[in-house]
Amino acid sequence: MTVPMSRGEAGFLGRFEAERASLPGAPGPRAAAAEAFRALGLPGASSGRRAEAWKYTSLRALAEAGFAGSLSVAETDMAMVPRLAATRLVFVDGRFRADLSDPAPGIFGSARAPEFGPLAQPARDPLVALNTMLAEDGAAIEVADGDDAGVVQIAHLASAAAGQAIACHPRHLIRLGAGARLVLLETMSGTGRYLHNPVSEILLGPDAALSHLRLQEEADDAFHLATLYAELAARARYEAFTLNLGARLARTEIHARLAGPDGFVALNAAQLLGGAQHADMTTVVRHDAPRGASRQTVRSVLSGRARGVFQGRIEVARGAQKTDGYQRSQALLLSDAAEIDTKPELEIFADDVKCSHGATVGALDPEQLFYLRSRGVPEAPARAMLVRAFLDESLDAVTHKAARAALDAAIARAWEREAA
Amino acid sequence: MLEISGLAASVEGTPILRGIDLVVPSGEVHAIMGPNGSGKSTLSYVLAGREDYTVTAGSVRFDGADLLAMEPEMRAAAGVFLAFQAPVELPGVNNANFLRTALNAIRRARGEPELDAVQFLKLARAQSKALAMPEDMLKRNVNVGFSGGEKKRNEVLQMALLRPRLAILDETDSGLDIDALRIVADGVNALRRPEFSALVITHHQRLLERLVPDRVHVLAGGRILRSGGPELARELETRGYGAITAAAA
Ligand SMILES: Nc1ncnc2c1ncn2[C@@H]1O[C@H](COP(=O)(O)OP(=O)(O)OP(=O)(O)O)[C@@H](O)[C@H]1O
Numbered sequence: 001m002t003v004p005m006s007r008g009e010a011g012f013l014g015r016f017e018a019e020r021a022s023l024p025g026a027p028g029p030r031a032a033a034a035e036a037f038r039a040l041g042l043p044g045a046s047s048g049r050r051a052e053a054w055k056y057t058s059l060r061a062l063a064e065a066g067f068a069g070s071l072s073v074a075e076t077d078m079a080m081v082p083r084l085a086a087t088r089l090v091f092v093d094g095r096f097r098a099d100l101s102d103p104a105p106g107i108f109g110s111a112r113a114p115e116f117g118p119l120a121q122p123a124r125d126p127l128v129a130l131n132t133m134l135a136e137d138g139a140a141i142e143v144a145d146g147d148d149a150g151v152v153q154i155a156h157l158a159s160a161a162a163g164q165a166i167a168c169h170p171r172h173l174i175r176l177g178a179g180a181r182l183v184l185l186e187t188m189s190g191t192g193r194y195l196h197n198p199v200s201e202i203l204l205g206p207d208a209a210l211s212h213l214r215l216q217e218e219a220d221d222a223f224h225l226a227t228l229y230a231e232l233a234a235r236a237r238y239e240a241f242t243l244n245l246g247a248r249l250a251r252t253e254i255h256a257r258l259a260g261p262d263g264f265v266a267l268n269a270a271q272l273l274g275g276a277q278h279a280d281m282t283t284v285v286r287h288d289a290p291r292g293a294s295r296q297t298v299r300s301v302l303s304g305r306a307r308g309v310f311q312g313r314i315e316v317a318r319g320a321q322k323t324d325g326y327q328r329s330q331a332l333l334l335s336d337a338a339e340i341d342t343k344p345e346l347e348i349f350a351d352d353v354k355c356s357h358g359a360t361v362g363a364l365d366p367e368q369l370f371y372l373r374s375r376g377v378p379e380a381p382a383r384a385m386l387v388r389a390f391l392d393e394s395l396d397a398v399t400h401k402a403a404r405a406a407l408d409a410a411i412a413r414a415w416e417r418e419a420a
Numbered sequence: 421m422l423e424i425s426g427l428a429a430s431v432e433g434t435p436i437l438r439g440i441d442l443v444v445p446s447g448e449v450h451a452i453m454g455p456n457g458s459g460k461s462t463l464s465y466v467l468a469g470r471e472d473y474t475v476t477a478g479s480v481r482f483d484g485a486d487l488l489a490m491e492p493e494m495r496a497a498a499g500v501f502l503a504f505q506a507p508v509e510l511p512g513v514n515n516a517n518f519l520r521t522a523l524n525a526i527r528r529a530r531g532e533p534e535l536d537a538v539q540f541l542k543l544a545r546a547q548s549k550a551l552a553m554p555e556d557m558l559k560r561n562v563n564v565g566f567s568g569g570e571k572k573r574n575e576v577l578q579m580a581l582l583r584p585r586l587a588i589l590d591e592t593d594s595g596l597d598i599d600a601l602r603i604v605a606d607g608v609n610a611l612r613r614p615e616f617s618a619l620v621i622t623h624h625q626r627l628l629e630r631l632v633p634d635r636v637h638v639l640a641g642g643r644i645l646r647s648g649g650p651e652l653a654r655e656l657e658t659r660g661y662g663a664i665t666a667a668a669a
């Protein structure tokens with residue numbers, strides 16, 4: 001039985017058919033991706049395959065929506081984009097804007113073919129298939145062996161202001177050579193109704209170190225679906241921190257593979273959600289070499305009818321002895337209707353490893369609240385203080401000062417919106 | 421001044437306070453002593469406004485106002501301060517930030533200008549020095565990893581900063597070394613003025629030697645069984661509660 005394709009799915013494929021001749025780069029990967037997308041469908045859509053990886057998150061609302069191609073409007077509200085670094089690549093509606101950007105040698109937004117790297121799995125991941133099929137642009141960052149590239153900001157702004165929902169699928173490729181270093185700050189924001197579906201491929205050479213901060217502050221009505229792949233050579237370090245504040249539906253899916261020995265991966269996140277927001281952190285850390293360490297802590301504050309999801313899988317291959325991995329989900333539920341779903345999975349084929357996971361869920365502690373109120377702090381600010389404290393403990397992993405300040409300010413904005 | 425009449429309260433349906441009458445006039449320091457589990461902390465929580473304690477009878481007036489009708493933060497703004505027997509840990513909340521937020525909340529409620537970070541730090545440093553507190557306690561998270569005595573000192577620091585009109589000290593002297601005991605006593609004595617009163621809950625005569633209470637009350641089984649002058653504390657120290665509770669039974 002063939003189930004008819006949803007409006008959204010048909011729309012994306014229709015766009016591909018209409019534009020395939022003019023899309024940049026080699027057509028091969030795109031055609032294959034289109035086939036994969038046709039076969040996989042959007043998870044949760046009636047035609048989409050049931051996938052365990054999408055157990056808690058349905059893209060039905062996305063499948064039923066219609067999106068136009070991305071359109072870059074000339075007027076861009078740059079006030080919405082914080083400046084966090086001297087080197088800044090600005091993308092508006094998925095397209096690189098040289099006029100708004102400050103690139104540097106080796107660090108540029110390509111207005112040419114997006115670079116399809118070796119890590120992405122369009123045949124397996126439907127959103128990656130969608131991205132590969134329609135990607136027009138993306139950041140290309142290459143840090144040469146031994147270089148310290150300092151701090152680079154990628155700012156993505158979506159401006160579906162003309163009343164038309166848009167979809168953008170930027171494709172980023174980040175390569176750090178042996179011993180290279182980079183702090184990458186990604187900010188994502190916008191207005192209106194849109195889909196932001198970025199795919200990032202991150203390749204770290206031996207001893208390379210990437211600190212990756214992601215501030216997701218998309219518009220209330222946006223879909224944010226990000227997929228990241230990272231591969232680490234020996235002794236490389238990848239430290240990612242995601243702050244999820246915006247979007248009606250957000251999913252951050254990170255695949256990190258420790259290909260060489262003694263690597264380190266941290267995939268931490270904090271999320272503050274209210275209303276009917278849904279945010280999903282899905283991570284797969286694969287230890288393929290000995291003595292790797294991975295750390296994941298996801299802290300969620302959920303109010304209203306918000307729903308948070310943390311699915312974390314740690315895979316330890318047979319040869320990956322002395323692997324040290326843990327993951328933790330900590331949630332603060334501020335209302336009865338809020339919900340957190342946590343699914344840890346350990347898949348271990350080596351015998352000498354240390355892997356653990358844990359999850360806690362709680363409400364604000366009435367004793368703490370009373371302590372603050374007994375000192376004269378009224379209830380609302382007392383609650384705000386405790387929520388901040390809960391999130392701050394995870395934000396302390398962010399040592400870059402300007403980035404930390406930007407995250408703090410974003411949380412304050414989000415909390416004010418919540419409270420209003 | 422504080423007027424408690426016929427106060428009864430229960431926790432999760434269990435009656436704990438069974439009719440307390442107590443008046444603490446302005447300018448006076450009263451001590452409350454009594455066996456473990458007699459309801460001393462319950463009384464202090466009820467006065468501070470903890471919501472899980474249900475008042476089933478009686479009234480409490482503070483400067484003529486109905487204290488029990490006020491939210492905890494309003495009581496604090498009116499000048500009530502409780503030094504907790506078990507101070508609460510606030511992971512992730514910086515102590516200096518906490519103290520400044522509290523002080524400014526109360527100053528705002530009193531119609532006084534708020535202190536900025538610099539003004540506040542100057543004041544807090546001076547006060548913590550006077551209390552012989554290590555300065556890094558201001559930088560740490562509230563009560564997290566503090567020793568028992570450090571937590572109590574932190575309560576006294578809060579009292580010194582907030583300058584309450586009614587201080588309720590719930591066993592602030594327990595677990596303190598001899599120097600700290602003097603610090604607590606000095607802390608209360610420094611606040612003494614005609615419009616200040618204190619209710620000092622303690623198990624030990626030695627704090628009262630330094631504080632010299634105007635009255636001493638014995639609370640047992642949720643009632644005040646006896647009241648007297650400072651000599652009552654000395655008597656309890658030698659003879660225990662046995663005679664009093666037996667006489668009341
Ligand atoms: N949540 C509760 N549920 C039931 N009983 C409670 C609860 N909280 C306190 N109690 C009881 O109330 C009584 C009075 O407790 P309270 O803490 O006021 O005693 P206290 O006089 O301060 O004792 P201590 O000298 O040990 O500090 C005790 O018997 C205690 O077990």
Ligand SMILES: [Mg+2]
Nearest residue numbers: 460461462505
């Ligand atoms: Mg007690």
